[in-house]
Amino acid sequence: MTTEPPGTPPVIALAGVGRTHPGRPPVVALHPSDLTVHHGEYLAVTGPSGSGKSTLLHLLGLLDTPTTGRYELDGIDTGSLRDRDRSTLRGRRIGFVFQSFHLLPHRTAEENVVLAQLYNRTPPRTRRTAALEALRLVGLGHRTDALPGTMSGGERQRVAIARALVNRPSLLLCDEPTGNLDSASAEAVLDRFDALHAQGFTLVVITHDPAVAARAERRVAIRDGVLSEAEAEVRTAEGPAR
Amino acid sequence: MSRRSVLPEPSSRLGLRDLLSEALSGVLQRPGRSVLTMLGTVLGIGAFVAVLGLTATASGQIGEQFSLTRATTVDVTDRPRTDGVAPGANPPSNFPEDTDRRLAAIDGVRAGGVWWPVPGAPVITARPNGPNEGTGLSVLAATPGAVAAMEPTLAAGVTMDAFVQRTAQPVVLLSEAAAGRLGVSRLDAQPAVFLDNVPYTVIGIYSDVRRRPGALLGLVIPASTALERYGNPAPQPDRGAQGLVATRVGAASVVAAQIPLALRPDAPDAFTVVPPPDPHSLQDGVTSDLTGLFLALAGICLLVGAVGIANTTLVAVLERTEEIGLRRSLGARTGHIAAQFLTESTALGTLGGLIGTSLGVVTVVAVAAARDWTAVLQPAATLPAPLIGTVVGLLAGLYPALRAARTDPLKALRSA
Ligand SMILES: Nc1ncnc2c1ncn2[C@@H]1O[C@H](COP(=O)(O)OP(=O)(O)O)[C@@H](O)[C@H]1O
Ligand SMILES: [Mg+2]
Numbered sequence: 001m002t003t004e005p006p007g008t009p010p011v012i013a014l015a016g017v018g019r020t021h022p023g024r025p026p027v028v029a030l031h032p033s034d035l036t037v038h039h040g041e042y043l044a045v046t047g048p049s050g051s052g053k054s055t056l057l058h059l060l061g062l063l064d065t066p067t068t069g070r071y072e073l074d075g076i077d078t079g080s081l082r083d084r085d086r087s088t089l090r091g092r093r094i095g096f097v098f099q100s101f102h103l104l105p106h107r108t109a110e111e112n113v114v115l116a117q118l119y120n121r122t123p124p125r126t127r128r129t130a131a132l133e134a135l136r137l138v139g140l141g142h143r144t145d146a147l148p149g150t151m152s153g154g155e156r157q158r159v160a161i162a163r164a165l166v167n168r169p170s171l172l173l174c175d176e177p178t179g180n181l182d183s184a185s186a187e188a189v190l191d192r193f194d195a196l197h198a199q200g201f202t203l204v205v206i207t208h209d210p211a212v213a214a215r216a217e218r219r220v221a222i223r224d225g226v227l228s229e230a231e232a233e234v235r236t237a238e239g240p241a242r
Numbered sequence: 243m244s245r246r247s248v249l250p251e252p253s254s255r256l257g258l259r260d261l262l263s264e265a266l267s268g269v270l271q272r273p274g275r276s277v278l279t280m281l282g283t284v285l286g287i288g289a290f291v292a293v294l295g296l297t298a299t300a301s302g303q304i305g306e307q308f309s310l311t312r313a314t315t316v317d318v319t320d321r322p323r324t325d326g327v328a329p330g331a332n333p334p335s336n337f338p339e340d341t342d343r344r345l346a347a348i349d350g351v352r353a354g355g356v357w358w359p360v361p362g363a364p365v366i367t368a369r370p371n372g373p374n375e376g377t378g379l380s381v382l383a384a385t386p387g388a389v390a391a392m393e394p395t396l397a398a399g400v401t402m403d404a405f406v407q408r409t410a411q412p413v414v415l416l417s418e419a420a421a422g423r424l425g426v427s428r429l430d431a432q433p434a435v436f437l438d439n440v441p442y443t444v445i446g447i448y449s450d451v452r453r454r455p456g457a458l459l460g461l462v463i464p465a466s467t468a469l470e471r472y473g474n475p476a477p478q479p480d481r482g483a484q485g486l487v488a489t490r491v492g493a494a495s496v497v498a499a500q501i502p503l504a505l506r507p508d509a510p511d512a513f514t515v516v517p518p519p520d521p522h523s524l525q526d527g528v529t530s531d532l533t534g535l536f537l538a539l540a541g542i543c544l545l546v547g548a549v550g551i552a553n554t555t556l557v558a559v560l561e562r563t564e565e566i567g568l569r570r571s572l573g574a575r576t577g578h579i580a581a582q583f584l585t586e587s588t589a590l591g592t593l594g595g596l597i598g599t600s601l602g603v604v605t606v607v608a609v610a611a612a613r614d615w616t617a618v619l620q621p622a623a624t625l626p627a628p629l630i631g632t633v634v635g636l637l638a639g640l641y642p643a644l645r646a647a648r649t650d651p652l653k654a655l656r657s658a
Binding site for chain 2: 054058061063064076080081083084085087088089090091092094096098102104106107115116118119120121124163
């Protein structure tokens with residue numbers, strides 16, 4: 001499963017991480033949970049709508065901070081980091097794929113991928129080459145100059161995937177990546193995920209679709225903010241699984 | 243920056259070139275809106291440059307018209323009495339015989355006297371009964387004070403003095419034009435020219451005069467001689483006796499007020515005195531009233547321009563929350579987001595400033611050309627004008643940039 005040398009810390013190590021939204025009454029979006037994801041793993045997080053999947057992804061992606069617990073990314077304790085360092089980690093070690101793509105409409109596929117290298121000190125000379133290579137990796141080497149408005153949903157999501165992987169991040173975080181796609185396009189995107197997994201990328205895919213989750217190597221489920229390994233669903237009421 | 247990062251990798255950053263190109267693409271993304279946004283700044287800065295340029299141009303124009311000579315010249319026109327004069331004869335002028343002395347006694351007068359065109363158009367010849375050379379030449383009668391006030395430049399000989407006036411000598415001063423016409427070039431043989439066949443000894447030739455340039459096409463004989471030979475000056479104001487006074491700089495209006503009483507204490511109404519216009523009243527009139535008004539209008543335009551840029555940038559921030567969230571997910575810090583929108587508004591302001599300055603300069607040049615003026619643009623007011631647009635854009639972008647930086651990436655990414 002993992003090819004990392006011994007002693008390398010896991011990509012994700014959650015220990016008792018929870019998120020409660022303040023208010024009257026406070027909303028517990030994620031109960032304190034443990035989760036470890038190693039290099040090269042392909043993990044699916046499943047659960048019905050409102051169960052806390054996006055909350056988990058935002059915590060993993062350093063877009064949100066847990067109210068309890070400890071989150072280590074590549075062995076770095078993220079709890080003590082200031083916004084500057086969290087931004088740096090996002091720009092370097094994390095690639096996001098969103099349900100609604102979030103491509104800039106006035107820029108070509110290539111320019112959208114180049115944008116991911118704007119803030120992380122990639123030298124301007126190498127940005128185009130890297131973007132072209134990433135687009136080729138998702139099967140869009142022929143659509144580099146296309147504007148998002150002229151592309152199909154599946155093509156747009158593949159541009160977004162190219163953007164997420166162009167920096168060779170430690171972790172690819174995908175939130176309902178096939179939620180806006182027809183089944184053929186979804187199939188193409190899932191094929192890409194398989195290929196990336198084969199290349200050693202670490203993927204965490206969030207989905208409510210069992211068919212999507214079935215493609216992953218490992219599954220965890222969330223129900224009412226409680227995280228559990230999918231193979232042990234009977235234990236959801238008791239708390240997080242190891 | 244105070245504490246070192248604990249991460250092994252260098253922090254996120256946004257290079258200057260990347261910042262500029264991102265801001266530019268933000269401006270060009272909606273060209274029509276950008277142009278409308280700049281309109282207020284364009285108008286404000288255009289008005290600013292045009293007003294300052296037109297003021298400078300108009301002032302320069304006044305300065306040109308209002309030369310030093312004009313500022314030190316006072317004209318006195320005679321109003322001769324026409325009653326009780328035999329028909330056919332000219333009435334005596336109101337100027338007293340000792341006009342030169344009375345004028346010279348006024349504080350601030352450098353020289354002054356009376357002159358008039360000799361009535362009856364004498365025939366001018368180089369020798370007795372020779373052909374008339376006088377076409378286009380005029381014979382002037384003048385007191386020595388009037389000649390001094392004209393400030394002739396002598397090419398040869400001497401000018402008129404009190405002696406020739408007192409003794410009514412038959413002498414003449416020639417302009418270079420008259421001397422050429424009459425074949426007079428050297429004065430050592432005491433040449434003479436003839437007026438109505440009467441010889442006049444040429445005592446001097448002048449090449450230029452500072453006042454009464456009409457004398458450059460003429461001959462000047464002593465006023466006393468002219469009175470003896472040709473009688474009183476014509477009564478018409480434009481052909482009659484006139485006083486000419488050269489004053490010291492700044493004394494003209496004070497001198498003008500004193501002239502009528504000094505010449506004729508018994509009849510001060512006998513003269514019309516025309517002092518030069520006061521340069522200060524002219525310039526102040528142009529600069530203070532209009533400039534103040536137009537600069538206030540330019541300021542209002544700039545304010546409107548600033549509000550326009552602030553408004554558009556704020557709308558852009560609200561429209562582009564999704565983009566802001568995306569950039570944050572790609573590693574942008576809050577400062578990078580603020581810098582991007584601040585640079586966009588500053589670019590809009592600078593561009594508006596450049597266009598406005600160009601339009602202002604074109605306006606000044608066009609108005610000056612239409613009026614035959616010399617366009618005057620002060621570099622100190624024109625060159626920094628685009629920078630006013632930069633400052634306007636920068637200030638206008640502060641609040642929107644702050645709002646952009648504060649956008650919660652979570653909400654921004656969830657919105658779409
Ligand atoms: N900002 C918030 N304030 C209060 N409650 C929130 C907030 N964000 C999410 N929640 C709640 O947390 C729970 C989990 O939401 P979410 O993670 O978006 O679920 P999912 O992605 O699985 O549909 C939901 O009950 C949601 O209403
Ligand atoms: Mg969700």
